[in-house]
Amino acid sequence: MATGHGARSRSGGRPTLEEVAARAGVGRGTVSRVINGSPRVSDATRAAVEAAVAELGYVPNTAARALAANRTDAIALVVPEPETRFFSEPYFSDMLKGVGAELSETEMQLLLIFAGNDRERRRLAQYLAAHRVDGVLLVSVHADDPLPDLLAQLEIPAVISGPRSAAETLTSVDSDNYGGGRSAAEHLLARGRGRIAHITGRLDVYGAQRRVDGYRDALRDAGHEVDERLIEAGDFTEEGGRRAMTELLARSPDLDAVFAGSDVMAAGARQVLREKGRRIPDDVALVGYDDSAIARHMDPPLTSVRQPIEEMGRRMIDLLLEEVADRRPAVSRGLERRQVVLATELVTRASS
Amino acid sequence: MATGHGARSRSGGRPTLEEVAARAGVGRGTVSRVINGSPRVSDATRAAVEAAVAELGYVPNTAARALAANRTDAIALVVPEPETRFFSEPYFSDMLKGVGAELSETEMQLLLIFAGNDRERRRLAQYLAAHRVDGVLLVSVHADDPLPDLLAQLEIPAVISGPRSAAETLTSVDSDNYGGGRSAAEHLLARGRGRIAHITGRLDVYGAQRRVDGYRDALRDAGHEVDERLIEAGDFTEEGGRRAMTELLARSPDLDAVFAGSDVMAAGARQVLREKGRRIPDDVALVGYDDSAIARHMDPPLTSVRQPIEEMGRRMIDLLLEEVADRRPAVSRGLERRQVVLATELVTRASS
DNA sequence: ATCACTTGTGGGAGCGCTCCCACAGTACCT
DNA sequence: AGGTACTGTGGGAGCGCTCCCACAAGTGAT
Structure with a gap:
């Protein structure tokens, strides 16, 4: 069965608009209108066309439509x-x-x-x-x-x-990264923590910056000075979280809370805190970001900021x-x- | 990538085959042949067409091509x-x-x-x-x-x-499920195990059946009788693995090896073996299937059949x-x- | 010189649709 | 009565490509 041009018999290939139109006893334009749900078709005609479509098993040719209408769907x-x-x-x-x-x-x-x-x-x-x-x-x-x-x-x-x-x-x-960062910090403040560190995400990601902003403003609004030594840049990876946490503990051993810019970094931070003998949350409270599966399965389960992805x-x-x-x-x-x-x-x- | 702005033809639309043809001083068919890599074009003409294509930033219209050639790519x-x-x-x-x-x-x-x-x-x-x-x-x-x-x-x-x-x-x-099942069983035999159990996958999956066949034949060829009580159907899930393992241990407490039809089921089996105080591999050797991340991270790391997916x-x-x-x-x-x-x-x- | 190929090329005829204009029919105004 | 709308409809004119036939020009055998 060579798919040659002109050799297109009625019984062979897929039905076309034209064939549906002939069957329904209407014009090509009318069938097109029915197919595309135009309101400018009488109920009787619409019914006739729909019947023909069903009988022939008509399915529009996407390529032809895309070409004529200049869209791809x-x-x-x-x-x-x-x-x-x-x-x-x-x-x-x-x-x-x-x-x-x-x-x-x-x-x-x-x-x-x-x-x-x-x-x-x-x-x-x-x-x-x-x-x-x-x-x-x-x-x-x-x-x-x-x-x-x-x-x-x-x-x-x-x-x-x-x-x-x-x-x-x-x-x-x-999602409201600013508000998310803010709510994490406010939560820790409400828990009575005063030395809240922050491990940021990659700062070339705008959302990560905004989380930092939210964190800063929350502290400021609560009357705290923002201590820059409590902020360390991470990169969203577990290893980055470990590195930042190590840095922070060395610089500010008195910290009593950590807000990590992602759950994965929080997992890294947790490892370091454990190694250094800090109990979570007794000595150091920990908050992550993303509310991923990691957060739920961490030991202890991780408080985290959920985004409605x-x-x-x-x-x-x-x-x-x-x-x-x-x-x-x-x-x-x-x-x-x-x-x-x-x-x-x-x-x-x-x-x- | 610099699409030639200045070279854009009138009306700001994308250039068509026709326009490329005009620019190259050839016919439409010739451009089409060049675009589609037909060998029936002289080198000089091909070069001219390719230059025109580059100058105009011509990109074929997929919809038109699909319609005319009756294919979608x-x-x-x-x-x-x-x-x-x-x-x-x-x-x-x-x-x-x-x-x-x-x-x-x-x-x-x-x-x-x-x-x-x-x-x-x-x-x-x-x-x-x-x-x-x-x-x-x-x-x-x-x-x-x-x-x-x-x-x-x-x-x-x-x-x-x-x-x-x-x-x-x-x-x-x-992948060779028969051979995979066979190699798992042969490996356990070579390790000196004589009472090798098998937790199968869902038996409405052909590959799972083949793994069982391989397991059976390996035992038979080694001169062992196949003990049907050592075979228990699983369903590829962890819970299924636990259930099957429990069943097997109850039925044949003397088993000294288990071949699970998937790593996930092996993980389930491992839990039950642990609970029942069986050491792996000392008391019971365990082999999985798929060589997934689970296998590498299991304690102890799981021997498994890798498929070249x-x-x-x-x-x-x-x-x-x-x-x-x-x-x-x-x-x-x-x-x-x-x-x-x-x-x-x-x-x-x-x-x- | 003629014939039979081969190679390279141009362009007509669609592919099956949407868009849009024309127009008949009807309805409601002056 | 004529005018002005609207509604529903048919069908021409493409959309940009591929396919294929026609044909010019070249090559070699007769």
């Missing part, structure tokens, strides 16, 4: 990390869950694209240049990443999770679909920047 | 499981790694599709009916899954990892791309069934 979730991290961090799977849930309401197709190395990034650039998606979801983007600019230049709608800076131009969805995924899709519907990025329409910030929640456990 | 990796399992099991991420690596050599796009519940499955069926992918990779399919039949009916090329039975009609790639992913892509190139499933071409079986490897650790 697909959006990409771009992960600028190697796949390994994607699978190991619950952040991504939670995000994907929210995104998938929200998207399943629509006809949109989700593409998962990794851009962890140069080769993959070149591929991605090619991909975007070909406009193979209607919109892009960007997660976990570093401050100096050129991707957002490329997107803007190509006029592809995009939503970013975690703005790169206070001046982020893309529509963004984020799944919800973030959902909101990102909502915003992106709006922009896709408007057919261009919000900024180039001259609208105000759109930023959604979702509240965090402190989950109190035995470590504080 | 995309393949789907279908995971008939909820996303949760996908992320928690290293099997999938290893598979994805192999698949991704092999695919990055091509222009093919990989789609990750979950079909864990009825709703998702209906969506998938619709998706396949619309022929939105050129081929499908099926992983972890149960014996009674209707998906393979649907694929055959739609004449969509597909490759399955782990045949559903000895009579599998789809092209398949699998990444390699399986690569081979699946190879086979699938061949079938896609041949434009139809191998079976309907009347070719012999194609089955690739990759060797397993026993990784010996302290538990045996």
